[in-house]
Amino acid sequence: MREEIGQSQFLIVICSPDSAKSEWVEMEVSHFLTLRGHEFVIPVIIKGTPYAKDAVDECLPLSLLRTEVDLLGISFAGQSKEQVLLKTVSALLDIKYDSLYDRHRRRQRRQRMVAATVATVMFVIVLTAALFSIMQWNRAEQRRAEAEQLLNYLLLDLHPKLQQFGRLDILESVAEQSREYIDYISTDVRDPIDAIQAISLRRNMAEVYQSVGKLENAETLHLKNISVLKKLEQIDPKVGIIHLLKGEEHQALASIRKTEGRFQDALHETPMKEKLK
Structure with a gap:
């Protein structure tokens, strides 16, 4: 002592x-x-x-x-x-006590702000969990439509807001959990509406991956879309929307490959009229 x-x-x-x-x-x-x-x-x-x-x-x-x-x-x-x-x-x-007390109060305010941010993040996570719970236990058409609408909101509308706070990792987690569901609703290309809806969701996911620098994941999703569109094209070659969507997917692939420095591969994805320009 x-x-x-x-x-x-x-x-x-x-x-x-x-x-x-x-x-x-x-x-x-x-x-x-x-x-x-x-x-x-x-x-x-x-x-x-x-x-x-x-x-x-x-x-x-x-x-x-x-x-x-x-x-x-x-x-x-x-x-x-x-x-x-x-x-x-x-x-x-x-x-001085007053000076220390002021510092302490400022620190408490910062802690409350952090707590509010954490609460918001947790709300998004809980919302996402609820979404996938709906997907797993209730496949009714109305529920599925609500789930797809919410998924589009999370992947598209919420994207710029979370990007502003540097929390795109939340969207990345949503995208990872979404892949199994999106593949499920697009397995049967005999239903073009389902397949095109899945293509739209998958494209939103690819945009999230591209935002966080996971270009390989984004490329895989665009390739999957092109594969589905080719199957739809074989069923009905005269549907113009399919050719339009396929062109957009090839353009997205070209953009990713340019970012990676794969200019020859990017040129391969560019439509002939664009190459001539």
Whole structure:
């Protein structure tokens, strides 16, 4: 204990009538005062009164009572634990209490802002979990339409908002969980509406992957779309929307491959009239 006290810059004394009568507390305080001055002692009063007229109420150890300077101490009376802690820290760091209190309040405000942001992120995650719960347990047409609408919102409308806060990782997680469902609704190309809806969702997913730099994942999704569109083309070659969508998928692939520096591959995806230009 003497070694520990000798290595300490400050001594925080928890003061009460009981500690004032303690032989061990008196020995520790007395030893510290022989090494350092009273200005390095911080009395924290939890009960009793310093310099009390009645010895029964006295809370300061005898060594502190004998010092020539009055030690008012930090009292719990009428104060919260937070205030007592801040006053103790202000004494340790030699910082004005008001200044430290202002810092503490600013820190609390920042913490509340962070908590609000976390709550928003958690809301999105819970929303996503609810979405996939709907997909898993209820395949009714109306429910599926609602799920697809919500998925489009998450992957498309929410995209710029989360990008602003640097939280595209949330959308990436949504995209990862969406892939199995989208593949499920597009397995039967005999239903063109389902297949085209899946192509739209898959394209939104590819845009998310491209935003976070996962170009290989984005390329895989565009290739899947092209494969589905080719099957649809074989069923009905005269549907103009299929040729339009296929052209858009090839353009998206060309853009990705240019970004990767694969200019020859990008040229391969470019329509002939664009090459001539």
